[in-house]
Amino acid sequence: MTAELVTFGETMIRLSPPAGERIETARSLEFRTAGAESNVAVAASRLGCSAAWLSKLPDSPLGRRVTTELRTHGVEPYVRWDDDARQGAYYIEQGRAPRPTNVIYDRADAAVTTARPDELAVDIVEDAAAFYTSGITPALSETLRETTGELLQTATEAGTTTAFDLNYRSKLWSPSDARDACESLFPKVDVLVAAERDIRTVLELDGDAPTLASELAGDFDFETVVVTRGEDGALARHGGTVYEQPVFETDTVDAIGTGDAFVGAFLSRLIADEPVETALAYGAATAALKRTVHGDLAVVTPDEVERVLRGGDAGIDR
Numbered sequence: 435m436t437a438e439l440v441t442f443g444e445t446m447i448r449l450s451p452p453a454g455e456r457i458e459t460a461r462s463l464e465f466r467t468a469g470a471e472s473n474v475a476v477a478a479s480r481l482g483c484s485a486a487w488l489s490k491l492p493d494s495p496l497g498r499r500v501t502t503e504l505r506t507h508g509v510e511p512y513v514r515w516d517d518d519a520r521q522g523a524y525y526i527e528q529g530r531a532p533r534p535t536n537v538i539y540d541r542a543d544a545a546v547t548t549a550r551p552d553e554l555a556v557d558i559v560e561d562a563a564a565f566y567t568s569g570i571t572p573a574l575s576e577t578l579r580e581t582t583g584e585l586l587q588t589a590t591e592a593g594t595t596t597a598f599d600l601n602y603r604s605k606l607w608s609p610s611d612a613r614d615a616c617e618s619l620f621p622k623v624d625v626l627v628a629a630e631r632d633i634r635t636v637l638e639l640d641g642d643a644p645t646l647a648s649e650l651a652g653d654f655d656f657e658t659v660v661v662t663r664g665e666d667g668a669l670a671r672h673g674g675t676v677y678e679q680p681v682f683e684t685d686t687v688d689a690i691g692t693g694d695a696f697v698g699a700f701l702s703r704l705i706a707d708e709p710v711e712t713a714l715a716y717g718a719a720t721a722a723l724k725r726t727v728h729g730d731l732a733v734v735t736p737d738e739v740e741r742v743l744r745g746g747d748a749g750i751d752r
């Protein structure tokens with residue numbers, strides 16, 4: 435079976451104490467799954483795009499927890515199972531001002547860190563409309579850095595649109611290592627998504643957001659550059675035109691996964707041949723909805739997204 439969108443990366447177990455509890459003293463942890471690339475696949479799938487996720491997992495209840503959850507949201511996992519490897523995990527302690535949200539990774543030597551193209555269902559990348567991965571994947575191991583490059587190359591040669599989110603994680607690598615690795619991948623990327631702050635920190639570019647997008651488009655010949663700007667919304671540069679998109683108002687219960695929800699929704703619209711400005715609006719509406727839901731996943735429906743786009747307010751629907 436072919437999927438319109440194929441993503442590649444690590445999905446972890448996500449463990450978090452209840453709001454207002456510290457990891458040091460919590461007595462219970464909420465047990466979920468999370469990973470940038472599978473989050474993107476889930477958002478796209480929930481919005482009607484057929485999506486598959488490529489990875490490597492331990493053949494254990496922890497690994498199967500990941501695939502079970504993805505299937506729940508319509509994402510088909512294509513997994514190389516490994517008898518001996520570890521399942522990556524992370525702990526997240528949600529912040530409350532003035533205490534920031536803190537993420538602690540426990541993902542060293544996770545199964546995915548040894549994934550090579552010959553262990554993966556590369557043919558689904560060739561058959562897809564779009565292939566997505568992010569800067570988190572090459573940060574995880576030297577092997578993954580090579581595999582990420584090879585999969586992007588396979589996609590490019592097959593005419594599959596390639597999309598990449600810079601997704602800089604300072605707990606995984608330094609800005610200069612991230613810059614070297616990501617810039618070496620950029621020639622194989624058609625659609626770049628990057629947070630404005632990451633463009634400044636990692637790629638060391640200056641100027642306002644439209645200037646950053648133009649410089650990136652010029653330097654690396656991207657078809658589309660999307661700059662995400664938190665509270666200031668997002669913009670996309672495509673075909674020499676810049677499209678701006680403000681955020682939709684939202685009552686946040688969990689901000690983690692907002693960026694991935696945006697990207698999944700954005701790609702679902704591009705794959706459906708909708709214009710970039712429609713895809714941006716869809717991304718922003720889905721991101722706003724994600725923030726109202728616990729966990730990394732955008733558990734949303736197309737009707738809910740359309741309602742946000744129409745300016746529908748909250749309240750009781752009965």
Ligand SMILES: O=C(O)C(=O)C[C@H](O)[C@H](O)COP(=O)(O)O
Pocket residue numbers: 468469470471473570603689690691692693694695730
């Ligand atoms: O940090 C990592 O390594 C992860 O893969 C899991 C993160 O929970 C997502 O990537 C969420 O990212 P945002 O959508 O930007 O909030």
